[in-house]
Amino acid sequence: MPEVDESEKEKQFYTDIPAKSKPFFLKGCNSLDWGMKNRLSRIFNPRSGKTVMLAIDHGYFQGPTTGLERVDVTILPLLQYADTLMLTRGILRTIVPPTYDKGIVLRASGGPSILNELSNEQIAIDIDEAIRLNVSAMAVQVFIGGQFETQSVHNMTRLVDWGNRYGIPVLGVTAVGKEMARDAKYMRLASRIIAELGVTYVKTYYVPEDFDTVVASCPVPIVIAGGKKMPELDALAMAYNAIQDGASGVDMGRNIFQSESPVAMIKAIRKVVHDGVKPKEAYDFFLTEKSKARKG
Ligand code: 5RP
16 A cells, blocks of 8 residues: 655645647647557657658568668668668568667558569558557558559558557558559549548658649648659659658658668758758768768
8 A cells, every 4th residue: 555645745736837738749640549649759750740761661572672682781770860660570570679669660561472463462460460569550552543442441441440449550651553643643642542541641652743732632641752762862852852842751761771871871861851951961961971981
């Protein structure tokens, strides 16, 4: 039994100080439960409201992708610079040290390889497994307009139901098929459908024209995928433009781990995303960091 409160100190109820009620820092997330918000705060930096997610889950459908042949050698040195890691449970368990204390976004859908119809995915984990691995979110591909559109939407809504039950956010990834247009009209359609059906945040590709309308018409935060490897200055400019258009961060893979200097690149991307540094300045920073890394 605890002892009775016998302190002689006068009780203080601060009746003149109103209780604080601060809105949560992420768009559309204010009415989520505490656990969800806590997990989202391990993905998005509450200071900037943005995230640099490092995506290394490519192997789930394309095997040992260039730059990811040895995740232990090439990716572990980058972990300290990422806000969050997006990956499969296989790589998480076998390679990532359990002392890693930032957000984990777990790949939760899968099935077909690059040799087959990619939209034919199913849910690829159980919610118990996501809880056991203490993840901050689960990621699911959604193929709006694809051959298995409805199946992929149902994968997503089931994960959303599970996630809501246990306080785990779901990231809906707009998966663009080879023959689909990558324009603002498509991205608005896909992002909005995914958000309406309940995901906590959305990942899309950046489109140079009218990306601000994609962000504006999506009621939850949007992060952009990096896409195919491009010159570093172009990737930094894309990230900058996306942030200026209202994106809440990047979920970038190949443009970081396939860079000539992955550490320099992720550090430069952080400057753009968290500090709003302009592309040219971030590129100069990249070059300086790259030469330091060479000498070191
Ligand atoms: C797979 C994914 C990947 O995580 C993501 O697209 C990869 O990032 P990047 O395009 O920057 O290499 O969602 O579909």
